[in-house]
Amino acid sequence: MTDAASNDRRTQRWAVIGGGLLGLTLAHRLAQAGQQVSVIEAAPELGGLAAAWRLGDVVWDRHYHVIMLSDQSLRRILAELDLEQELLFDTTQTGFYTGRGFYRMSSAIDYLRFPPLSLIDKVRLAFTLFYVSRIKDGRSLEQIPLAAWLERLSGRRVFAQIWRPLLAAKMGDNYRIASASFIWSYVARIYAARRGGMKTEKFGYIPGGYRRILDRFAERLTAAGVSIRLASPVEAIERQADGVHVRTADGEDCFDQVVVTAAGPQAARMCPGLSEDERQRLNGIVYQGIICPSCLLDRKLAGYYLTYITDPTIPFTAIVEMSSLVNAKAEFDGLSLVYLPRYVTADDAFWQYDDTEIRRRFIAGLQQVYPDLTEANIKAFQVSRVRQVYAISTLGYSDRLPPMITSVPGLAIVNSAHIVNGTLAVNETVALGERAIPVLLAAADAQPAVQPQLEIAE
Numbered sequence: 263m264t265d266a267a268s269n270d271r272r273t274q275r276w277a278v279i280g281g282g283l284l285g286l287t288l289a290h291r292l293a294q295a296g297q298q299v300s301v302i303e304a305a306p307e308l309g310g311l312a313a314a315w316r317l318g319d320v321v322w323d324r325h326y327h328v329i330m331l332s333d334q335s336l337r338r339i340l341a342e343l344d345l346e347q348e349l350l351f352d353t354t355q356t357g358f359y360t361g362r363g364f365y366r367m368s369s370a371i372d373y374l375r376f377p378p379l380s381l382i383d384k385v386r387l388a389f390t391l392f393y394v395s396r397i398k399d400g401r402s403l404e405q406i407p408l409a410a411w412l413e414r415l416s417g418r419r420v421f422a423q424i425w426r427p428l429l430a431a432k433m434g435d436n437y438r439i440a441s442a443s444f445i446w447s448y449v450a451r452i453y454a455a456r457r458g459g460m461k462t463e464k465f466g467y468i469p470g471g472y473r474r475i476l477d478r479f480a481e482r483l484t485a486a487g488v489s490i491r492l493a494s495p496v497e498a499i500e501r502q503a504d505g506v507h508v509r510t511a512d513g514e515d516c517f518d519q520v521v522v523t524a525a526g527p528q529a530a531r532m533c534p535g536l537s538e539d540e541r542q543r544l545n546g547i548v549y550q551g552i553i554c555p556s557c558l559l560d561r562k563l564a565g566y567y568l569t570y571i572t573d574p575t576i577p578f579t580a581i582v583e584m585s586s587l588v589n590a591k592a593e594f595d596g597l598s599l600v601y602l603p604r605y606v607t608a609d610d611a612f613w614q615y616d617d618t619e620i621r622r623r624f625i626a627g628l629q630q631v632y633p634d635l636t637e638a639n640i641k642a643f644q645v646s647r648v649r650q651v652y653a654i655s656t657l658g659y660s661d662r663l664p665p666m667i668t669s670v671p672g673l674a675i676v677n678s679a680h681i682v683n684g685t686l687a688v689n690e691t692v693a694l695g696e697r698a699i700p701v702l703l704a705a706a707d708a709q710p711a712v713q714p715q716l717e718i719a720e
C-alpha cells in the first residue's frame with residue numbers, strides 16, 4: 263500500500279479512466295502519494311459493476327454484493343472511509359435446487375445428508391477439496407482443463423450434481439474452456455478464511471449498500487483534490503509531444519500519466535498507439551457476461567442467500583435472496599429483493615431477448631421452483647446486462663496476459679483481468695489497485711519530465 267507522498271517525487275497529472283472500485287482505489291492511493299488525479303467515468307454515476315440503481319422505490323446494488331468477514335483489503339478501505347464500524351455481518355444459508363426439491367448445504371452435516379450423492383461420492387468430493395487445498399501454486403494448474411480434471415478427481419456423479427452447478431453459477435458454459443486454476447483459487451480463498459481463524463465465513467453489508475460506500479468515496483476523493491468527471495465516455499487516448507491526450511465528446515485534455523481500468527477489448531479500442539502484440543493480448547481475453555434481473559417480491563422465498571440450480575430447464579444459474587441477509591424492513595420497504603443471475607458466454611441465445619421476454623422466461627423459471635408464486639407477488643422487475651464482467655482463466659492464462667505498463671510512454675492498462683488466480687470480488691479489486699500503485703509510480707518516476715516548449719524570440 264502507498265501512503266505518504268515521497269519527498270523527492272514530482273507531482274504529475276494523472277487520469278484514471280473508469281470510476282469503478284478499481285479506478286476509485288487507484289485515485290485514492292495516487293492522491294495519497296501526492297499526485298494530481300482526475301477520474302473520468304463513462305456512466306452518469308460511479309461504481310461500475312457495483313453501482314446502485316432504483317428498482318421500484320428501492321435504491322440498492324444493481325448486482326448482488328456481499329462483503330466477507332475475511333475481505334481485509336476492502337475492510338481497510340471502508341475503515342479509511344469511516345464506514346467499517348457500520349458493517350453488519352450474519353451467517354447465511356446456502357441451498358441446492360435439484361428439480362425435485364431444495365436441499366440445505368450450509369454445513370458438513372447438510373453435506374453428509376445430501377441425498378443425490380452416495381457415501382462414496384461424498385468421500386470423493388471431500389478428497390477433491392482436501393487435495394486441491396494442498397496445492398501450493400495455482401499456476402501449475404493453468405495448463406489443465408477444469409471440467410475433465412474435476413470429473414477425474416470427484417467422479418461423474420459428483421461433477422454433475424455439485425461441481426457443474428457451482429461452476430455454472432459462477433461462469434455459465436465458460437467452465438468448458440476454463441483451467442483448473444479457477445477451482446484452486448476458489449478453494450484457496452475458503453481455506454484462507456479458515457486459516458485466518460474463522461470457523462464459519464460470514465457475509466455482510468453496509469446499511470444503504472454500495473450507494474453509500476460510493477457516495478462516501480466520492481466525497482473523500484473530492485476533499486483530497488481529485489476531480490471526478492461523470493457521463494464522459496473516453497473515445498481515444500494518444501501520446502503527443504506534451505503528454506498523453508484523452509479525448510471525450512466534450513473535448514481533449516492532456517495528462518502526464520493515464521491509467522485505463524476498462525475491460526481489455528474496450529481498452530484496446532481507446533488506445534490506437536498500442537503495439538499489435540498488446541492489442542492481440544487485450545482482445546484475446548475471454549470475458550464472462552451476465553444477464554442479471556432483480557425483482558422485488560411481497561413474499562419471502564426459502565431463506566437461502568444463495569440457491570444453486572442443478573435443473574437445466576431453469577434459465578438462471580442461481581437464486582440470490584438478498585433480503586435473507588439485509589434488513590428488508592429498513593432497506594427494501596419490507597419487500598424481498600431477489601436476483602436471478604444467468605452467467606453467459608458471448609454467443610448465448612439470451613442476449614437477443616428484450617426485457618419483456620427475459621421477464622417471461624425468468625418468472626416462469628422462478629415459478630417452477632416456487633409453484634405458489636403469482637404475478638401479483640412481483641412488485642418490480644428490472645434487467646441488467648453486462649458483456650464483460652470478468653476474464654475467464656483459460657488454459658495458459660497468465661502467459662498471455664498483457665503487462666500493466668504499455669509500450670506507449672505514460673499509458674498503463676490495469677483491469678480485473680490482472681486478478682490472476684483469484685475470484686472477481688471488490689476485495690481482490692482493491693488489492694489489485696494497491697499492488698499496481700508502486701508499479702505505476704515507478705514507471706512514472708522513470709519517465710523524463712515533459713519540458714515546456716520554449717518560444718525563441720527572433
Ligand SMILES: Cc1cc2nc3c(=O)[nH]c(=O)nc-3n(C[C@H](O)[C@H](O)[C@H](O)COP(=O)(O)OP(=O)(O)OC[C@H]3O[C@@H](n4cnc5c(N)ncnc54)[C@H](O)[C@@H]3O)c2cc1C
Nearest residue numbers: 280282283284303304310311325327328495496524687688
Ligand atoms: C453479478 C455480480 C455479483 C458480484 N458480487 C460480488 C460480491 O458479492 N462481492 C464482491 O466483493 N464483489 C462482487 N462482484 C464483483 C465486483 O462488482 C467487482 O469486483 C468490482 O466492481 C470491479 O470493479 P472494476 O473497477 O474493476 O470494474 P468495473 O466496475 O467494471 O469498472 C470499470 C469502469 O470503467 C468504465 N468505463 C468503461 N469504458 C469507459 C470509457 N470509454 N470511458 C470512461 N469510462 C469507461 C465503466 O463504465 C465502469 O464504471 C460482483 C460482480 C457482479 C457482476
